[in-house]
Amino acid sequence: MLNEERIRLMTRMACYEAVEGRKNVAIGNYFRGDYIGLQVIKSIISATIAYVILFAMFILYDLEVFMADIYKMDLFGFAKSVIIYYLIFTAAYALISYGVYTYRYTKAKKSLKIYYNNLKKLAYMYDRETKK
């Protein structure tokens, strides 16, 4: 016999799994620290690539002046300022992504809680059916 109530619940859960749930389940597989840490590391890599691109544009913009001055300028001081700007840029970006991913993790966990409750309900329905 088909249990209509159970099929309805399963359908609703399958709908959730198909769209929103898939992402949330992927997030839910991580511990909080692991997920946020991983995303922040990815953000740092992105920020580094972006900084390298910006730096390359900066050099290219003034290439002639830069090439003429390269022997005269304080290379150590220049490198120091480049690194300081890099650290500020990356830290700011990492901080923003930390905030974003913390929020996303909390939201996903909350939504998964309902999903797991439904799973429990489903298991209970199965139990009841088999006892019959």
Place this chain on the structure above:
Amino acid sequence: MTNLLVFREQLKKFYSKYELYLTPFFKFLLTLVTLIMINSSIGYMSELKKAPVVLVLALMCSVLPMNCIVLVAAGVTLGHLYKFSMECALVALVVFLLLFILYLRFSAKDTIAVLLTPLCFMLKIPYVVPIAMGLVGTPVSAVSVASGAIVYYTVSYMVGSAPVLNTFEEDGALEKFRYVIDGILGNRAMYVTLAAFVAAVIVVYFIRRLSVDYAWTIAMVTGALLEVLVLLFGDLMYNTNLSVAGLIIGSLLSVVLAKILEFFVFNVDYSRTEYVQFEDDEYYYYVKAIPKNTVAAPQKRVKTIRVPEKAVREQERDR
């Protein structure tokens, strides 16, 4: 009004019935319009302007996720710019790369705003985008709208300065590069527009969340007024060559458009028909879940009123 509501219900019904075909069709249409607009404004590469190429790209995008439309549009733009000048293509590539690396990682949902903003700029109705994004998005959507505006101003500056760029010598690549960068970074109209758009998105978002009557309408009007104010103020301060008549007509038009969008798109739940499959120990289930329509559109019923023959006969007799 009732007719409109009924029409909306019918539209909703129609959409949920044919959702499977309508969504790809709309994606196809959006890609087609985008590519035609790009080709008509910066069509330097003749290979990309050919109808089969455009159609194949649009067809491809109709079955791919929404974000692919943005990628294709960016690719086509780069192709045209590459044919026009290497330096311009390089600058545009950097702008796109920074956008993808830094911002679009976060908000995949808002990507479409980056495409719609330049598109609406080309259609001369840019002021509707911040209002619409404020109504449906979050304050973060401001970044998407701003990114779209940056892309538009970058590309339109390059196209606008084509006559000057063509006067540079063959080996003047660095000068060309510097000229483009200076032009983009010194574009005051861009900064003023960015400020207006960001302010509009944020203000519209916060007003439409207020628990007052007509919050959405108040939000739209305030957003449009704010855009006009900031843009006029920017024009006075920095002399951005703004067409005041265009601004006012554009803003009025954007409020009307936002109102239409609110009625047909934002406040309607076009819940989709879902196709899901799962199994238990005994069965495989292939379920088609159709959303229920709460307000049914009234069906026209023709009722014929027949006069009983007896009454007709009596009437004739009386005469």
